[in-house]
Each structure stands twice: as structure tokens, then as C-alpha cells.
Amino acid sequence: MSDVRPTLVGVPVGLPVTRPRRDALLPALHEAHDAAGWLAPEVLDAIADRLGLGRAEVFGVASSYASFAFTPRSRRLRRVCTDVMCTAAGAVPPGADEPGVVASPCLGRCEQAPAVLDTEGGRAVVPVAPAPVPQPVSARTLLRRVGVVDPASLDDYRAHGGCAALAHAGRIGPAAVRAAITASGLTGRGGAAFPAGRKWEAVAAASGAPKYVVANADESEPGTFKDRVVLEHDPFAVVEAMTVAGYAVGAEVGYLYVRDEYPEAIARLEHAIAAAETAGLLGPDVAGLGVAFRIEVRRGAGAYVCGEETALFASIEGFRGEPRTKPPYPVDAGLFGRPTLVHNVETLANVLRILDPDGAAPETKLFSVSGAVDRPGCYEVPMGTTLAALLDLAGGVPVGRRLQAVLLGGAAGTFVPPGEIDVPLTVEATRAIGATVGSGAVFVCDDTTDLAAAVLGIATFFREESCGQCVPCRVGTVRQEEALHRLVHGRPLGSVAEEVQRLRDVGAAMRDASICGLGQFAWNAVEGAIDRFGVFGERS
Amino acid sequence: MTDGAGNPAPAPGATVTVTVDGRTVEVPDGATVLDACTAAGVDTPTLCFGDTITARNVCRICVVDVAGSRALVPSCSRRAEPGMEIGTDTPRVRHARRMVLELLASSVDLSLTDHVEEWSIRYGADPDRFGPDAATVAQPVKVDNDCFVRDYSRCILCYQCTDACGEQWQHTFAIAIAGRGFGATVSTEHDVTLPDSACVYCGNCIEVCPTDALMFRTEFDLRTMGAWAPERQTRTDTICAFCGVGCTLTLHVQRGATDDEGDRIVKVTSPHGSSVTGGNLCIKGRFGAGHVHS
Ligand SMILES: Cc1cc2nc3c(=O)[nH]c(=O)nc-3n(C[C@H](O)[C@H](O)[C@H](O)COP(=O)(O)O)c2cc1C
Ligand code: SF4
Ligand code: SF4
Ligand code: SF4
Ligand code: FES
Numbered sequence: 001m002s003d004v005r006p007t008l009v010g011v012p013v014g015l016p017v018t019r020p021r022r023d024a025l026l027p028a029l030h031e032a033h034d035a036a037g038w039l040a041p042e043v044l045d046a047i048a049d050r051l052g053l054g055r056a057e058v059f060g061v062a063s064s065y066a067s068f069a070f071t072p073r074s075r076r077l078r079r080v081c082t083d084v085m086c087t088a089a090g091a092v093p094p095g096a097d098e099p100g101v102v103a104s105p106c107l108g109r110c111e112q113a114p115a116v117l118d119t120e121g122g123r124a125v126v127p128v129a130p131a132p133v134p135q136p137v138s139a140r141t142l143l144r145r146v147g148v149v150d151p152a153s154l155d156d157y158r159a160h161g162g163c164a165a166l167a168h169a170g171r172i173g174p175a176a177v178r179a180a181i182t183a184s185g186l187t188g189r190g191g192a193a194f195p196a197g198r199k200w201e202a203v204a205a206a207s208g209a210p211k212y213v214v215a216n217a218d219e220s221e222p223g224t225f226k227d228r229v230v231l232e233h234d235p236f237a238v239v240e241a242m243t244v245a246g247y248a249v250g251a252e253v254g255y256l257y258v259r260d261e262y263p264e265a266i267a268r269l270e271h272a273i274a275a276a277e278t279a280g281l282l283g284p285d286v287a288g289l290g291v292a293f294r295i296e297v298r299r300g301a302g303a304y305v306c307g308e309e310t311a312l313f314a315s316i317e318g319f320r321g322e323p324r325t326k327p328p329y330p331v332d333a334g335l336f337g338r339p340t341l342v343h344n345v346e347t348l349a350n351v352l353r354i355l356d357p358d359g360a361a362p363e364t365k366l367f368s369v370s371g372a373v374d375r376p377g378c379y380e381v382p383m384g385t386t387l388a389a390l391l392d393l394a395g396g397v398p399v400g401r402r403l404q405a406v407l408l409g410g411a412a413g414t415f416v417p418p419g420e421i422d423v424p425l426t427v428e429a430t431r432a433i434g435a436t437v438g439s440g441a442v443f444v445c446d447d448t449t450d451l452a453a454a455v456l457g458i459a460t461f462f463r464e465e466s467c468g469q470c471v472p473c474r475v476g477t478v479r480q481e482e483a484l485h486r487l488v489h490g491r492p493l494g495s496v497a498e499e500v501q502r503l504r505d506v507g508a509a510m511r512d513a514s515i516c517g518l519g520q521f522a523w524n525a526v527e528g529a530i531d532r533f534g535v536f537g538e539r540s
Numbered sequence: 541m542t543d544g545a546g547n548p549a550p551a552p553g554a555t556v557t558v559t560v561d562g563r564t565v566e567v568p569d570g571a572t573v574l575d576a577c578t579a580a581g582v583d584t585p586t587l588c589f590g591d592t593i594t595a596r597n598v599c600r601i602c603v604v605d606v607a608g609s610r611a612l613v614p615s616c617s618r619r620a621e622p623g624m625e626i627g628t629d630t631p632r633v634r635h636a637r638r639m640v641l642e643l644l645a646s647s648v649d650l651s652l653t654d655h656v657e658e659w660s661i662r663y664g665a666d667p668d669r670f671g672p673d674a675a676t677v678a679q680p681v682k683v684d685n686d687c688f689v690r691d692y693s694r695c696i697l698c699y700q701c702t703d704a705c706g707e708q709w710q711h712t713f714a715i716a717i718a719g720r721g722f723g724a725t726v727s728t729e730h731d732v733t734l735p736d737s738a739c740v741y742c743g744n745c746i747e748v749c750p751t752d753a754l755m756f757r758t759e760f761d762l763r764t765m766g767a768w769a770p771e772r773q774t775r776t777d778t779i780c781a782f783c784g785v786g787c788t789l790t791l792h793v794q795r796g797a798t799d800d801e802g803d804r805i806v807k808v809t810s811p812h813g814s815s816v817t818g819g820n821l822c823i824k825g826r827f828g829a830g831h832v833h834s
Contacts, residue, residue: 041730048729054706054713054738055729063718070730303720320717325597325617468697468717468724470598472636475643478675478722493671502669509639512612512632513600520611 023336025051025318029062030299034122037075039068053318064320064467066302067260076125079104079117079261083222084411084457085370088449089113105304105461106222107261110370110443111377117261122299124263131233132225132377135393140380141361142349146233151268154275157236163281165355169244170289177248177355178204184354189366190216190307190344191412191438191517193427199341202331203249206339211251213242214316214335214342217258217265218300218307221410222461223441226366227345229378231258231265234349235272239295241348243276243286244355246293249341254295257312260302270297304465308516309334309342311467322467323516346440365425365440369394372401372446387421390442401446405533409438411458412521414528415451434528452536455529456484462522473519476510480523487536496536503530558624573604573615573626582628585637585659587644588698589616590748592812592819593708596699601640601659605630612636634663641665647676647722649694652752675722681760684733687741687827689760692725694753701745701754702726709820714739743826747809747819756807762794769794773806782824787817789825 028047033039039062048058062068082093083106091114094101109115111132118125131147133140140146150156157163169177182197203211215238219227231238242254256273258266273295276282286293303321305311310324313335334340346366354360363383367390370376374395381390387406397403405415414435416423423429430437445451459481468474483499483506486492492499507523514520529535550570557566558573560580567576572595577584588599597614605627606613612632627633641660645667650656659665682690699717706713714737718727728737746754755763762768772795780787792807808826812819 045729054716056716056718056727056737057706057713059727059729060716060718064720064724320720325614464721466721468719468721469596471600471640471643471696474697474722474724475647476639478647479643479670482670482674505635505639506643508632509636509643513603513636513640514611515598515600 022051022053022318023316025053025058025061026298026301026315029058029065029068030122030301033068034075037069037077037121038073039070041070061318061320064303064322066464068301074100076100076120077102077118079107079119081105081107081109081113081115081117083107083461084407084454085110085223085443086114087457088371088443088445088454091115104261104302105465106220106224108219108225108228108259110223110225110368113370113376117263119263122260122263123267128232128264128268131229133229133379134375134377135379141353141364142346142366143229143234143378143380145237146229149234151233151235152271152275154236154272154279154281157234161356162236163240163287164357165352166240166244166247166281166287168355168357169247170287174204174248174250177244180354181248181351184350184360184363186347186350186354186363187427188344189346189350189440190309191221191409193437196343196347196350199331199343200245200249203251203339203341206332208333208337208339210253211249211338212335212340213245213249213251213254214309214312214340215242215254215256215345215348216307216309216312216342217256217262217345218304218312219262219345219439220259220304220307221412221439221441222458223368223370223407223410223443224439225368225370226378226440228262228265229366230345230349231262232268235265235268236276237349237352238269238345239272239276239282241351242295243282243293244351245341245343245348247286247289247291249339251341252292252294254293255298255316255335256295257298257300257306257316259300259307266297266299273297303467304461305467305516305518308518311516312342313340320467322469323518325515365437367425367440367442369442369444371407371442371444372397372403372449373444374398381425384424384426386424387416387442390425391421391444394444397444397446401448403444404447404449405445405451407443407445407454407525408441409436410441410443411461412436412517412524413438413441414524415445415533417532436524451529451533452488455526455535456481456488458525459484459522462518466518466522470513470515470519472510472512473514473516473522476506476514476519477522479506480510480526484526500530500536503527556620556622558620558622558626560626561628567620571620573606573613573618573620573624574602576620576624576626577604577615577628584615584628585655586616587640587653587696587750588700590698590700590750593700593703593748596703598699599640599644599696601637603633603636604628605633638663638665642667642669644696646670646674648696648751649678649691650696650751652694653696653750677722677725682733683757683760685735685739685741686757687823688743688746688757689755690726690734691753691755694751695726696751696753697724697726698750700748700750704744704748704820705739709818710740710742710744712738712740712742715745741823741827742821743808743823744820746826747812747821758804758806762806767797769797772797777811780821780825782828785816787821787825788814789821 048055078101082103107115178200186196187193306315306321311321315321330340403418463477463481554569565580595617597617602615603612604615607625678693790809794806810817
């Protein structure tokens with residue numbers, strides 16, 4: 001597979017270069033960056049010239065990604081997570097005198113907090129960490145193969161029930177597959193909880209062609225690592241689920257967009273795709289079903305906003321990772337302007353559960369539990385399990401400590417007070433208490449966690465991850481961080497009440513008037529911390 | 541059939557009926573919510589919206605309340621749909637517009653941007669409330685060629701110049717948005733000077749800039765000398781004589797302060813409604829005339 005992916009830098013000099021597709025840009029930037037450790041001006045210009053793109057455009061795209069360096073840097077790189085979860089666990093930001101060591105937002109390894117990631121030329125240099133799944137296999141459905149199968153072996157995958165859903169789908173046909181997804185009531189696990197079946201039917205019915213299936217493996221919501229567990233330890237499941245989706249909606253091409261900070265996952269997925277091609281499970285005739293399907297892996301480049309579906313499309317297409325206005329919706333005009341089915345990795349894992357020839361197992365939900373618990377990790381619990389029960393599963397807060405708050409749903413989520421942890425972890429029940437399941441991130445704060453510092457950390461995250469397109473978010477996230485900085489350091493501009501009012505005013509505008517969810521939710525956790533925890537001594 | 545934004549092509553002759561602040565208005569199919577507001581006699585502030593560039597809806601000052609929509613809706617780009625109930629003066633709308641003004645004016649020099657004062661009064665915007673240490677985009681003016689200057693301290697990132705230079709008109713792609721978040725700017729590759737970039741000095745970016753961040757060198761020099769005098773300026777339309785295309789030029793002529801000083805062309809624009817130019821020119825029309833005098 002890898003040799004048909006477009007790579008421009010690798011084109012031998014002297015060969016005629018036909019005008020390539022613009023979506024070759026991001027892979028070309030990665031290839032050059034991996035080779036040198038940074039992107040020199042003349043390298044960027046050469047890429048632009050070769051792709052027939054404006055040099056300013058290529059610079060504009062490259063400079064929108066945090067992964068790329070524009071001054072000399074070694075190929076060997078250590079990313080140190082300085083996000084909220086790892087800071088609470090004692091992470092120290094790297095000093096300016098440490099070459100090859102950079103600070104990073106959440107690395108999606110919160111169970112290892114404080115987390116680091118070592119790479120060389122973009123590839124991981126330490127073995128994959130063991131799967132952080134503390135529950136016994138008997139308690140797991142979506143995660144039943146994790147830590148059990150050899151992620152590099154298609155035979156082992158088959159021996160553990162793999163490929164059964166695809167075979168079942170082939171027997172019942174695309175319409176029945178879609179009907180099964182709709183009947184299951186499955187909702188998206190990427191945060192918005194939109195009914196999956198409606199998207200499958202809409203893409204199948206859409207008139208544009210070709211159609212695409214996109215797996216959103218950008219998992220960048222701070223505190224979230226459940227998708228990484230599936231990607232790393234059950235990669236064939238992702239390939240199979242995407243194939244079933246392509247078959248059901250009439251798409252022949254799938255894109256698997258994985259965040260740059262998951263190099264082990266990328267390697268395993270690329271291997272799985274190649275193995276599936278060799279076995280005839282991908283290609284011109286998928287498993288003898290008479291339909292074609294292939295999958296291209298695309299590597300993100302350090303941008304949280306690229307998890308937003310339309311920004312993800314823009315990123316794949318070779319544009320800056322900026323969200324697009326909806327409508328039109330992806331099912332009508334998504335990737336390359338074509339009908340597109342985009343799903344989170346966990347949503348896709350559920351497709352295999354629903355199409356199990358032995359009948360669908362009961363619905364479950366994955367949670368990434370980190371912070372002040374005895375056994376941080378990825379947990380799979382029946383839908384409707386309470387937050388309290390989940391915390392118990394994870395061993396509860398360490399002895400001698402007291403629960404202070406749970407940050408539910410990541411940076412875009414909200415802090416839940418100890419008095420409300422009996423809430424069932426469903427969309428409806430969490431909404432009723434003003435919280436959200438979101439990405440399923442559960443960051444547990446005990447009485448030693450500095451909530452005000454955590455809130456400031458969240459504000460810093462949003463300031464750094466705003467794409468900059470719209471005014472409420474581009475400037476609002478800055479004003480929010482400035483005010484929180486003053487409050488945390490005890491130097492309010494005017495009274496504390498005035499600062500809080502300033503935050504409210506900015507927050508309301510971000511929520512109401514931002515283009516995408518990043519700006520719309522950038523004030524959520526801050527508001528909750530002020531209103532329900534009185535972090536700045538202001539309860540109103 | 542869809543347009544660039546994926547909307548279905550409007551049905552010719554068909555109309556759409558909506559309400560704006562309770563008043564019923566009928567607009568042609570394909571009209572925007574902004575058009576509907578205008579038809580209802582409501583003045584809507586706009587900043588990033590220009591009449592020659594496809595709306596990017598990034599400034600968010602034109603937002604309105606649409607019944608059934610959780611977030612506010614950018615009126616400049618959303619199509620009017622049958623039965624839409626549009627609120628243009630609700631507390632949420634007023635607040636969002638006030639905050640867009642406060643956020644922009646506290647970070648960008650809007651002193652040459654039209655209507656800002658009037659709107660700031662209308663919406664009660666007080667940009668100073670973020671204090672003297674609020675981050676801004678202030679930076680030195682880029683004066684690197686004889687044709688025009690770039691003062692990105694005035695830039696609201698409306699994306700119009702990059703769209704005019706790129707896909708929508710000029711196809712030169714000399715400038716693009718670079719960086720991200722609050723650090724995003726309009727830039728050439730690696731921030732090289734315009735003479736080192738692909739720029740062909742068509743000046744079509746100046747034409748669309750709503751904030752005067754992009755300014756004719758003549759205007760910039762006159763302003764620097766304190767000699768910029770709009771009250772002595774007149775506009776005359778003429779047809780460019782450089783080639784056979786027949787572009788309409790609008791010559792902006794400033795009369796001399798004294799009889800000795802003489803008149804000079806201080807800038808050249810083209811009517812946005814012109815079917816030949818759509819507001820766009822080339823270096824000869826835009827700057828050639830000026831050079832005759834300088
Ligand atoms: C700022 C932002 C970041 C997002 N990041 C992710 C992400 O990392 N992974 C993901 O699956 N969805 C993410 N989403 C949600 C996607 O836009 C989209 O709703 C989702 O991929 C759809 O898949 P689902 O229906 O299976 O949930 C994000 C949304 C926003 C606004
Ligand atoms: S809300 Fe923020 S991230 Fe989203 S489009 Fe606007 S600036 Fe970009
Ligand atoms: S003058 Fe023309 S070519 Fe130069 S930056 Fe402006 S629009 Fe682009
Ligand atoms: S320079 Fe002017 S036209 Fe260009 S983005 Fe800034 S404000 Fe808009
Ligand atoms: S004028 Fe509509 S968003 Fe800027």
C-alpha cells in the first residue's frame with residue numbers, strides 16, 4: 001500500500017512530474033520533515049514547486065501544524081506532555097536549553113502520566129506500551145481482543161472472531177447492514193453523539209460519487225486515549241469496520257486519519273492494511289463480495305482542531321486545518337466535496353459488535369480514566385454505568401485522599417462535583433446535570449489537585465489550539481487565558497468579580513458565535529469551575 | 541447543481557419568505573440572510589464580507605438569531621430558507637456583536653476601518669476593558685516596494701486579500717494565511733519581502749482590504765507627511781489605455797494644497813460592479829498611472 005501513496009519528495013529527479021493531487025502535500029511535508037528533522041525554506045519551496053502550489057500557500061499550510069519545525073532540529077525528538085493530566089502528575093516543561101525536547105499538549109497516554117513520547121524521524125523508538133486495560137477479558141466486548149491477539153497477525157485476528165462481521169455483512173447485503181446500524185440506535189462516540197444510522201443512510205442515498213469513509217483517529221481531546229488502545233492493539237478491527245462501512249454505503253476509498261503522536265498505531269495500522277490487501281480483504285474485490293475498497297492512512301501533524309470533521313477533510317486535502325461552515329454536512333459534501341461517512345474509532349468498533357453473526361452483545365462505552373485513581377486505564381462498561389461505579393472499577397481515589405472533582409469529557413467537557421458522581425454516563429443523564437460524556441475522558445482530581453491551575457491549563461490549551469479563523473475564538477481564547485492568568489496569580493484587573501464578568505462576556509460570545517466546537521466549548525470547563533467550584537472565590 | 545459552498549443552485553424566479561424581527565419579507569431564492577435583513581430595512585454590520593469575494597464568515601459580527609439554531613448564524617453566508625425566523629437585535633446578537641468589536645478593537649488597529657465608531661456606540665463596545673497588557677497584533681509596517689505597504693497591525697484576518705490573490709481572482713498565490721490561532725497572519729513564504737515573492741503588483745488585494753491594512757504607497761507616504769487630504773480628492777472614471785481589454789479605472793485625484801503643487805493621482809481603483817474588471821486590475825492600470833506622476 002505504502003508505495004502507491006503519493007510522496008513527492010521521493011520522486012527521482014529528472015522524471016517528468018505530472019501535476020499531482022493537492023492531497024499529496026501533507027504526506028510530502030511529513031516525508032521531508034522525517035528526513036531532516038525540520039523544514040528548511042528551500043525544502044518547502046521545492047515541495048511547492050513540485051506540487052504546482054504557491055510557495056506562500058505551502059508555507060501557510062505547514063506553519064499551521066505544531067509538529068513541524070522551521071529552524072534546525074534533530075530528527076530525534078522527545079515530546080513531554082505538559083497538559084492538565086500530566087502536569088497534575090508532576091510533569092515539568094522542558095527548558096529552552098534541552099535540544100530535541102519539546103512540550104506537547106496531551107499525548108493520549110494519560111495512564112502513563114507524566115507521559116513522554118520519543119521518536120526518530122517520526123517513528124517511535126521505544127516498544128509499544130502494554131495495553132492499559134485493567135479489566136479481565138470476560139468483562140470486555142469492544143476491547144475483547146486487546147492484549148489478547150497478536151496485533152500483527154491476521155490469522156490470530158481471525159482466530160479471535162475477526163472478519164466474522166464482514167462475512168455476515170456480505171451475507172445480508174448493504175441495505176440490511178445499514179438497517180442493523182440504524183436499529184441498534186448506535187450514536188457517534190467522537191463527542192457529538194449523532195445517530196450513526198442516519199449518516200449511513202444519508203451517504204448511501206447521496207448522489208455524488210465517489211463516496212468516502214473516514215475514520216477519525218485524531219484523538220486529541222485532553223485526557224482521551226481509548227481510541228489509541230484499539231488502534232494499537234486491535235488494528236485489524238479498525239480495517240474491518242471501515243470495510244464494512246464502505247460496503248454498506250457504497251464507498252470504495254477509506255481514509256484513516258491518525259494523529260501524529262500515535263506512531264506505534266500508525267505502524268500497526270499500515271501493517272494491518274498491507275496484510276488485509278495480501279489476503280484479498282482489501283482491494284478490487286473485497287473478500288469475494290464483488291466490491292472494491294482500499295484504505296489510505298493519513299498522519300496528522302499536531303493540531304487538535306483537525307479532529308473536527310471538516311478541518312480533518314481540509315487537512316487531508318492539503319489545506320490548512322480549518323473547520324468549514326456547515327451546512328453543507330459531510331454526508332452531502334465532505335472529503336473532496338463528496339458524500340462522506342466519518343466516524344470515530346470507537347463508533348467503528350461498535351459496528352463489529354452490532355454485526356456479530358452470533359447476535360449483538362449489549363451496548364458498552366469506553367472511558368479513558370486518568371488522574372487520582374489507583375488503576376488508571378481504558379475501561380469498558382455497560383451503557384448507563386454511573387460515574388461512581390466507574391471510579392470504583394478504577395480503584396477509587398488513593399487511600400487518604402478525598403475526591404475533589406472529575407473533569408468529564410476533556411478540555412471541552414466540564415468539572416463534576418463529588419456530590420453528582422452518581423450520574424449515569426449517558427448523553428441524556430450527563431446533560432441533565434450540565435455535564436457531557438464528550439469523548440469519554442475521565443480525569444479524576446483529588447484534594448491535592450490545583451483546580452485553578454488546571455483551569456488555566458485548559459485555557460492555555462484552547463489558546464494554542466485555536467485555528468485562528470474566527471474572531472470570537474481567535475481573540476476570545478487569548479482574553480480568557482489572560483484573565484485566568486491574572487486571577488491565578490492574584491493580580492485581577494479591577495475586582496475579581498469584574499474579571500469573572502469579563503470571562504463570562506467573552507465565554508458567551510465564544511459559545512454563541514464561534515464557527516466550530518473548539519471555540520464553542522472553550523469556556524465550558526472554566527465556567528463550571530467558577531460557578532460550581534468557586535475556584536476564584538466567586539460563586540454566582 | 542451546487543454552488544461553491546455546496547448549496548443547491550437557486551431556482552430562477554422563485555422567492556423565499558422569511559421573517560426578520562417579526563416582519564415578513566420576500567427575497568429571491570438563493571439570497572442570504574443578510575440580504576433578507578437588508579430587504580427588511582435592517583442595517584447589519586459586516587467586516588469580513590466583501591462584495592467581490594465569496595463570504596468566509598470569519599469575523600462573526602453579522603451573526604443573527606435563527607429560531608431552532610443553538611449557535612448564532614452568520615447572516616453574510618447563510619442562505620435564507622423558507623419560514624426562517626430571524627432575530628437581528630436579540631440580547632444574544634447584541635452581545636456577540638459587542639464582543640466581536642471589543643475583541644477586535646482590543647487587538648487590532650481599527651482606526652481606518654469604516655463604521656467601527658458607529659457600531660461601537662450602537663452595541664456599547666468598550667475595548668479598553670481588557671487592560672493595557674492585552675495582547676495585540678501590533679507590528680512594524682512592511683514597506684518593501686514602491687506600489688503598496690502592508691500594515692498587519694490593522695489586519696482583522698478577513699481572508700479577502702488571500703482569496704483575491706489566490707483562487708478567486710488573481711491565481712498568483714503570493715500571500716496566504718500562515719501560522720495559527722492568535723499568531724496567524726497574512727504572509728508570503730517564510731515572510732520574504734514582496735519583491736522576493738510571486739507578487740505581480742496587481743493591487744487586487746488592496747481593493748478588497750476592509751481595514752486599510754493594505755495601502756497604496758502614495759496614500760501611505762502622504763499620510764506619513766500629514767498631507768493626506770480626502771476633502772481635496774475627487775474620483776474620475778476612465779478606460780485604461782495600456783491594452784485592449786478596456787478596464788474601467790477610477791482615478792482618485794488629490795488637488796494640490798496650493799496652486800503650485802498641482803494635482804496628483806493618489807490611487808486607482810475599479811468599480812466592483814464592472815463586468816470587465818469585477819474591481820480587479822493589473823499592475824499597469826493600478827500603478828502605471830501613478831508612476832507617470834511620481
Ligand atoms: C475541536 C473538535 C475536535 C474534535 N476531535 C475529535 C477527535 O479527535 N476524534 C473524533 O472522533 N471526533 C472529534 N470531533 C468530533 C468530529 O467532528 C465528528 O463529530 C466525529 O468524528 C464524528 O464521528 P462519530 O459520529 O462517530 O462520533 C471533534 C470535534 C471538534 C469540534
Ligand atoms: S472556533 Fe476556533 S478553531 Fe473553530 S473555526 Fe473558529 S477559530 Fe478555528
Ligand atoms: S498585489 Fe496582486 S499578486 Fe501581489 S499580493 Fe496583492 S493580489 Fe497578490
Ligand atoms: S490584510 Fe486586509 S484584506 Fe488581508 S486579511 Fe487583513 S484585513 Fe483582510
Ligand atoms: S461579515 Fe459575516 S462573518 Fe464577517
